[in-house]
Amino acid sequence: MVWGAPALVSLVVVVLLARPISAAEEIIAGEIIIEATALRPQVLLTELDRQVTFVNRSGQPVHVDFISRDPELHHVFQVQDRIWAIFHRSGRHPFEVHFRNPALADLHGAVEVVGDAYGGPDARICSGITVQGACIER
Numbered sequence: 001m002v003w004g005a006p007a008l009v010s011l012v013v014v015v016l017l018a019r020p021i022s023a024a025e026e027i028i029a030g031e032i033i034i035e036a037t038a039l040r041p042q043v044l045l046t047e048l049d050r051q052v053t054f055v056n057r058s059g060q061p062v063h064v065d066f067i068s069r070d071p072e073l074h075h076v077f078q079v080q081d082r083i084w085a086i087f088h089r090s091g092r093h094p095f096e097v098h099f100r101n102p103a104l105a106d107l108h109g110a111v112e113v114v115g116d117a118y119g120g121p122d123a124r125i126c127s128g129i130t131v132q133g134a135c136i137e138r
Contacts, residue, residue, distance in 0.1 A: 030044075030046060030050060030051055030052050030053055031044075031052070031053045031054075031055060032044050032052065032053070032054050032055070032109065032111075033055050033057055034054060034055065034056045034057060034058050034062060034064075034079065034097050034107065035057055035058055036058040036059065036060060036099075036104055037104075037105075038107065039097065039107050039109040041109075042108075042109045042110075043109060043110045043111075043112055044109070044110075044111050044112065045112045045114065046087070046111060046112070046113055046114075047113065047114055047115055048087065048088065048089075048090060048113055048114070048115030049086055049087075049088060049115075050086065050087075051084050051085070051086050052084065052085050052086070052087065052111055053082055053083070053084045054079055054082060054083050054084070054085070055081070055082045056079040056080065056081060056082065058099070058104075060099050060100065060101050060104060061078070061080070061099070061100045061101075062078075062079050062097050062098065062099050062100070063076050063077060063078045063079060063097075063098055064076070064077050064079055064083065064095055064096070064097055065095060065096045065097075065098060066085070066093070066095050066129060066131070066136065067093075067094045067095060067096065068136075075129070075131065075136045077131055077132065079097075083131060083132055084131070084132065085111075085129055085130065085131045085132075086126075086129065086130040086131075087111055087113045087129050088126050088127060088128060088129065088130065089113065089127070089128065089129075090113045090114060090115040091112075091113060092110050092111075092112050092113075093110060093111045093112075093113060093129065094108070094109070094110045095108075095109055095110065095111070096108050096109075097109070
């Protein structure tokens with residue numbers, strides 16, 4: 001049997017659409033839920049330049065502290081309902097969630113960013129993290 005180009009393209013599309021989603025693809029997501037006692041997930045796996053949303057479902061006022069590689073720098077954002085961030089560098093980006101209520105313990109999490117090991121951040125965008133449209137240089 002001889003296959004023409006249109007038939008091969010159709011076959012490839014059908015195979016790609018029919019394949020099961022791998023575990024790695026399932027955990028690449030874009031949302032971290034902040035609860036009163038836990039983060040869901042505690043470590044989020046995502047890709048370069050993909051928006052991550054932090055959703056506050058704790059019922060408490062909180063702020064997220066993005067931890068910089070420089071221990072003197074902190075980047076703190078209040079989360080009433082939700083905020084978003086875009087990570088422009090691959091690697092682990094730790095953060096802490098602090099509650100105004102001293103009876104609640106701080107939560108610790110990370111965003112693990114995977115991407116092209118040979119590609120770098122687009123300097124026209126931001127070389128660190130963009131949170132709510134503000135560039136945080138690392």
